[in-house]
Amino acid sequence: DVKVTQSSRYLVKRTGEKVFLECVQDMDHENMFWYRQDPGLGLRLIYFSYDVKMKEKGDIPEGYSVSREKKERFSLILESASTNQTSMYLCASTPPGLDPTGELFFGEGSRLTVL
Amino acid sequence: AQSVTQPDIHITVSEGASLELRCNYSYGATPYLFWYVQSPGQGLQLLLKYFSGDTLVQGIKGFEAEFKRSQSSFNLRKPSVHWSDAAEYFCAVGAGNQFYFGTGTSLTVIP
Numbered sequence A: 001d002v003k004v005t006q007s008s009r010y011l012v013k014r015t016g017e018k019v020f021l022e023c024v025q026d027m028d029h030e031n032m033f034w035y036r037q038d039p040g041l042g043l044r045l046i047y048f049s050y051d052v053k054m055k056e057k058g059d060i061p062e063g064y065s066v067s068r069e070k071k072e073r074f075s076l077i078l079e080s081a082s083t084n085q086t087s088m089y090l091c092a093s094t095p096p097g098l099d100p101t102g103e104l105f106f107g108e109g110s111r112l113t114v115l
Numbered sequence B: 001a002q003s004v005t006q007p008d009i010h011i012t013v014s015e016g017a018s019l020e021l022r023c024n025y026s027y028g029a030t031p032y033l034f035w036y037v038q039s040p041g042q043g044l045q046l047l048l049k050y051f052s053g054d055t056l057v058q059g060i061k062g063f064e065a066e067f068k069r070s071q072s073s074f075n076l077r078k079p080s081v082h083w084s085d086a087a088e089y090f091c092a093v094g095a096g097n098q099f100y101f102g103t104g105t106s107l108t109v110i111p
Helices: none
Strands: A004-006 A010-013 A019-021 A023-025 A031-038 A042-049 A065-070 A073-078 A087-094 A110-114 B003-005 B010-014 B019-021 B024-026 B032-038 B044-050 B056-058 B064-068 B073-078 B087-095 B098-101 B105-110
Touching (some): A004 A087, A010 A019, A023 A031, A042 A065, A042 A073, A073 A087, B003 B087, B003 B098, B010 B019, B019 B105, B032 B064, B032 B073, B044 B056, B044 B064, B044 B073
Parallel strands (some): A010 A110, B010 B105
Antiparallel strands (some): A019 A073, A031 A042, A065 A073, A087 A110, B003 B024, B032 B087, B056 B064, B064 B073, B087 B098, B087 B105
């Protein structure tokens, strides 16, 4: 069974702390994504990666960075957490292209609270 | 630019009643369309998807959706809702290697 694992389901951090959110997939997928989910705003793309050591900015990259040193792992980094980064973070992966069976596989999410 | 609109923020239905969740998209080419469901505190799970062919697609948990190109719509339906269907539902468009999501519709099911 396919699996995307986000190591931390719930985190509480203080303003200014550095935060790492880890995501691992076991499906040998090339594409990986980090989304942020907020009520009324749906899912907004932060960063995505098509391959190892490759990254592309999404719609809301400010305040975030990412790392992809291995194909299966895609990390989201908050260099200096702020209260407006309190949110649910969702990692997802998919094989390259969308045809014929491509779909996003999601992790269970990491709920981050910044105090 | 691609966009997805889910006009209903919140819907309440009685258990056993029928359900239709609306989704409209904006995309220049033939779209790849998806419906995902999210239970509280969980990630998103794929309900169904449309790539080509028959415009009525069947998904898991008794859901179906119909692609109507003339209306740029991909509405989700279920003939009889169960209490366990209470969740958040997201419509999405796939374009290239990216996905564009609507803002979601929250479904409440009352006994």
